[in-house]
Amino acid sequence: MTVQKEITLKPRPRGFHLITNEILQLLPELKSISKGIANIFIQHTSASLTINENADPSVRSDMETYFNRAVPESDMKYYNHTLEGADDMTSHIKSSILGSSVTIPITKGNFNLGTWQGIYLCEHRNHGGARRIVVTITGE
Amino acid sequence: MTVQKEITLKPRPRGFHLITNEILQLLPELKSISKGIANIFIQHTSASLTINENADPSVRSDMETYFNRAVPESDMKYYNHTLEGADDMTSHIKSSILGSSVTIPITKGNFNLGTWQGIYLCEHRNHGGARRIVVTITGE
Amino acid sequence: MTVQKEITLKPRPRGFHLITNEILQLLPELKSISKGIANIFIQHTSASLTINENADPSVRSDMETYFNRAVPESDMKYYNHTLEGADDMTSHIKSSILGSSVTIPITKGNFNLGTWQGIYLCEHRNHGGARRIVVTITGE
Numbered sequence: 001m002t003v004q005k006e007i008t009l010k011p012r013p014r015g016f017h018l019i020t021n022e023i024l025q026l027l028p029e030l031k032s033i034s035k036g037i038a039n040i041f042i043q044h045t046s047a048s049l050t051i052n053e054n055a056d057p058s059v060r061s062d063m064e065t066y067f068n069r070a071v072p073e074s075d076m077k078y079y080n081h082t083l084e085g086a087d088d089m090t091s092h093i094k095s096s097i098l099g100s101s102v103t104i105p106i107t108k109g110n111f112n113l114g115t116w117q118g119i120y121l122c123e124h125r126n127h128g129g130a131r132r133i134v135v136t137i138t139g140e
Numbered sequence: 141m142t143v144q145k146e147i148t149l150k151p152r153p154r155g156f157h158l159i160t161n162e163i164l165q166l167l168p169e170l171k172s173i174s175k176g177i178a179n180i181f182i183q184h185t186s187a188s189l190t191i192n193e194n195a196d197p198s199v200r201s202d203m204e205t206y207f208n209r210a211v212p213e214s215d216m217k218y219y220n221h222t223l224e225g226a227d228d229m230t231s232h233i234k235s236s237i238l239g240s241s242v243t244i245p246i247t248k249g250n251f252n253l254g255t256w257q258g259i260y261l262c263e264h265r266n267h268g269g270a271r272r273i274v275v276t277i278t279g280e
Numbered sequence: 281m282t283v284q285k286e287i288t289l290k291p292r293p294r295g296f297h298l299i300t301n302e303i304l305q306l307l308p309e310l311k312s313i314s315k316g317i318a319n320i321f322i323q324h325t326s327a328s329l330t331i332n333e334n335a336d337p338s339v340r341s342d343m344e345t346y347f348n349r350a351v352p353e354s355d356m357k358y359y360n361h362t363l364e365g366a367d368d369m370t371s372h373i374k375s376s377i378l379g380s381s382v383t384i385p386i387t388k389g390n391f392n393l394g395t396w397q398g399i400y401l402c403e404h405r406n407h408g409g410a411r412r413i414v415v416t417i418t419g420e
Contacts (some may be wrong), residue, residue, distance in 0.1 A: 002315050002316055002418075002419050002420045003199045004316075004385065004387065008358075015153075020355050021221050032222070033274065035142050035143055036144075036276065036278065036396040037179050037278060039317050039383050039385065039387050041383070041384065041392075042395065042396075043392075043394030044396070045333045045394070045396055045397055050239075051236070051240045052185050052235065052238075052401065053185045053221075053232055055220050058220035059221045059229070059232055062218075062219040062221050062229050062232075063221065063222055063232070063233065063236065065218050065219065066211070066218075066219075066229075066233050068204040069211070069215075070211075070350070071350075073347070075346075075349075077346040078222075078264040078342075078346075078349070079174040079338075079345065079346075080338035080342055080402050081336050081338040081339045081342050083332075085270070085305055087306075088396075089339070089342050090345075091388050092332055092333055092339055092342075092343070093342075093343065093346050095332065096330040096331070096343065096378060097237055097378070098236060098237070099239060099330075099379060099395070100330075100331045100382070101383050101384075102240070102241070103179050103181070103241050103243055103383055103384070104181065104241075104275075105144065105179065105181050105274040105276045107144065107274070110185075112181075112183075112274050113183065114182075114183030114185070114272065114288070115183075115403055116184075116185055117183065117184075117185055117215055117240070120236075132259045132394065133384040134387070134392050135384075136315065136316065136317050136385045137420050138142075138278050138317060139142050139278070139318065139401065140240055140274075140371070149419070170287075175282050175283075175284040175416065176284075176418065177319050177415065177416050177418060184365060188349045190376040190377070190379075191325070191380045192325050192372055192375065192376050193361075193372055196361050198359075198360035198361040199361045199369070199372055201360065202359040202360055202361050202369050202372075202373075203373065203376065205357075205358050205359065206355075206358075206369075206373050209355075209358070210350070227322075235379055238377070239379060242380070242381070243319050243321070243381050243383055244321065244381075245284065245286065245319065245321050245337075245414040245416045246416075247414070252323075252414050253323065253338075254322075254324050254412065255323075255324030256324075256325055257323060257324075257325055257380070260376075264334070264370070278282075278418050279416075279418070280281050280282045280419055
């Protein structure tokens with residue numbers, strides 16, 4: 001059994017955002033899957049998806065702090081792809097480090113995440129706009 | 141055909157650990173799959189999974205050396221999520237860089253890995269304890 | 281329905297290379313899948329796969345610039361796995377940061393990528409040689 005759904009996420013400010021509940025609300029089909037996997041894929045190269053801590057908002061802001069230091073915009077001088085500004089190439093780099101999809105087990109009609117896990121949308125652009133994701137569920 | 145199994149890995153010290161054989165021993169179901177994929181997912185945000193070199197143990201210790209330098213605990217001063225110590229936020233960061241799951245092809249009843257590939261458990265905490273993983277196999 | 285195919289990619293120079301069309305040409309089976317996922321897996325630990333911008337070649341060269349600075353060969357002195365030279369351990373590190381597989385949604389017989397997305401082979405070795413990948417399609 002394969003279920004596929006395209007979802008548009010509303011624009012969010014640059015940073016890391018918890019989107020688990022937003023995705024779950026748009027996926028009533030999940031309830032009919034007893035075991036399987038969900039691949040959640042973002043159709044952009046300047047935003048990414050990851051799984052991390054779902055409780056303390058400071059994890060999200062600390063992630064932003066880390067990635068801005070690890071992929072600094074002041075390195076723009078080393079890059080050629082700079083037409084759209086200092087957050088252009090750095091966003092592409094961050095999106096490959098973090099990844100364009102997460103794959104999550106489904107058990108008894110729900111994402112089988114750990115207690116402290118949530119799905120993050122990582123918005124790397126200053127003005128990224130709405131983001132499209134494709135969710136594909138395979139299971140039975 | 142979908143097979144799903146929850147596995148608890150014994151506590152391991154901080155560092156990178158080869159767990160391919162431990163997972164294979166707990167997955168006799170693999171033998172009945174001629175082609176498909178296995179998603180191996182860790183239900184934690186301070187440990188991660190990756191695939192790397194399976195022969196020379198110094199690759200595992202060099203990985204620990206690299207990630208401790210790339211995500212240094214001395215940067216703790218820049219973070220707010222520090223309640224559990226210097227290895228708290230750095231572990232969350234490392235887990236998103238490396239990822240919470242690996243997806244591996246299955247061919248003729250076995251993981252279809254390259255000759256030199258193995259599955260690593262990346263334990264980022266000083267005292268991480270036992271780690272739960274969920275393996276989901278989809279195939280025929 | 282599960283389709284699996286082993287593909288050998290020709291040797292490429294060190295750097296980031298767009299391989300979307302090469303993979304599509306070798307996957308006529310894709311046309312018969314209306315919805316599903318494709319897992320593209322590289323059987324090596326010194327090369328990796330990622331998804332990034334498919335239009336401007338300078339994104340690929342800027343990615344090489346970034347990763348050479350983030351995982352510098354001059355750090356070789358900190359590593360023990362150095363038998364094959366300065367690009368040995370750094371290649372293993374880069375491959376775990378970027379990842380050994382990408383999972384992509386399939387919709388109506390095609391990869392359902394965003395307009396600007398392409399599949400990159402990331403060749404981290406100076407002389408990596410031909411690279412083997414395994415593509416597994418699950419869907420209906």
